[in-house]
Amino acid sequence: MGVFILEKLVITGKTPLHGEVTISGAKNAAVAIIPATILINGVCTIENLPNISDVKLYCNILEKLGVKITWNSEHEVTIDSRNISSSTAPMDITRKFRASYYLIGALLGRCKHAEVGLPGGCNLGSRPIDQHIKSFESLGASVEVNKGKIVAKADSLKGNSIYLDVVSVGATINAMLASVLAEGVTIIDNAAKEPHIVDVANFLNTMGADIRGAGTDIIKVNGVKELKGNATYSVVPDQIEAGTFMLAAVASRGDIVVKNCITKHLESITAKIIEIGGNVDANGDHLRVWCDKRTSKANIKTLPYPGFPTDLQPQMGVVLSLSEGTSIINESIWESRFQYTDELIKMGANITANGKSAIFQGVEELYGSPVYATDLRAGAALIIAGIAANGKTEIYNLTHIDRGYENIEEKFKKLGAQIERVQE
Ligand code: EPZ
Secondary structure: OOOOOOEEEEEEOOOOOEEEEEOOEOHHHHHHHHHHHHHEEEEEEEEOOOOOHHHHHHHHHHHHOOOEEEEEEOOEEEEEOOOOOOOEOOHHHHOOOHHHHHHHHHHHHHHOEEEEEOOOOOOOOOOOOHHHHHHHHHOOOEEEEEOOEEEEEOOOOEOOEEEOOOOOHHHHHHHHHHHOOOEOEEEEEOOOOOHHHHHHHHHHHHOOOEEEOEOEOEEEEEOOOOEEEEEEEEOOEOHHHHHHHHHHHHHOOOEEEEEOOOHHHHHHHHHHHHHOOOEEEEOOOEEEEEOOOOOEOOEEEEOOOOOEOHHHHHHHHHHHHOOEOEEEEEOOOOOOOOOHHHHHHHOOOEEEEEOOEEEEEOOOOOEOOEEEOOOHHHHHHHHHHHHHOEOEEEEEOOHHHHHHOOOHHHHHHHOOOEEEEEEO
């Protein structure tokens, strides 16, 4: 019989966080930039990669396609995509995470053929990819979805106007990837504006692409014949990781400095923290967050950037669970992003979630309990809850958390949290 090792985080709570934390490179930029290297007929180096399992997994996929991966350190990789030998991605790995859909745009752009398993990832409700498919078809590709996989192919790709019916991060990036090497001009209208979209465009431009307007809702891609690479690029700091630590400081009534972040990317979260009675002093690439009293209620609606990010909604939910008064969160991006509320209720929170909205009746205190990370950001929220709560919290199902946060327990430990990873 095999040995089954169960990992859990054990947190002894009610410790206000103090000290400094350094933010890693952005997960959602990294998982787009790595497949984007497929478009380069050359070599490039990527710095400031987060040391997380999604990045490792993506590099494994690329190796299986004939790409040469050389790790220079745990945060820096050199990628040589000159000899790509396959445009069929390994289904067993691509099924494991959502961002594998970027392989379709990148392989289609480079090889004019892509065969990729339907993407998996966090269970946040229905996650359609119709806008991705529409973008590929606008460029002249035929796309078939059959037996759990997507096959996209084209004799040649031609620039076109693409209007996205919903503001989608993934479809915007995939449309950029597929059009960089297409003939002529592509206009992506109603594009998403998240910082990682700008980062992917900056990366591609550094490698030889001609993309303008990323960060606005109209992106213009002038097709080029080849991306030569031969350059080094550093991944943008993770806006969501920074926001997670900011909210942890508020929930624990601590005082921390968040280093290596772009404070401009954190304006929506900064504004909410100040609205509920916390304090933020932003200084370009770092900020101080502190809170010395019980926070007050607030209403939140998640929106595409620059609105309040859905990926910080569960962490904010912890803060509002502890805030005075009744708060409402409306989740406008994902159908099932309130699964974490069942776990917070086990810790004493008073939350009524119904579909895409939830009512938080603030309680004075949370108490420790065994809880289950239902997805990546839910896991981050439970860590914050455990640090703020009275007593011992045990968090199970850590694979979700490890997919997207580098050294999370070490970073929290340095801020004074009593948190241990324990194997059973
Ligand atoms: C990205 O997912 C992120 N993932 C998500 O982060 C994040 O929650 C989300 O953007 C929103 O910010 C990565 O970057 C890898 P979308 P993505 O396409 O691209 C609908 C995390 O925790 N839609 O912007 O898949 C969709 O159903 C993860 O780090 C369509 O209808 O999200 C949703 O309601 C979780 N058709 C909305 O658009 C499509 O073809 C936004 O989704 C595509 C999307």
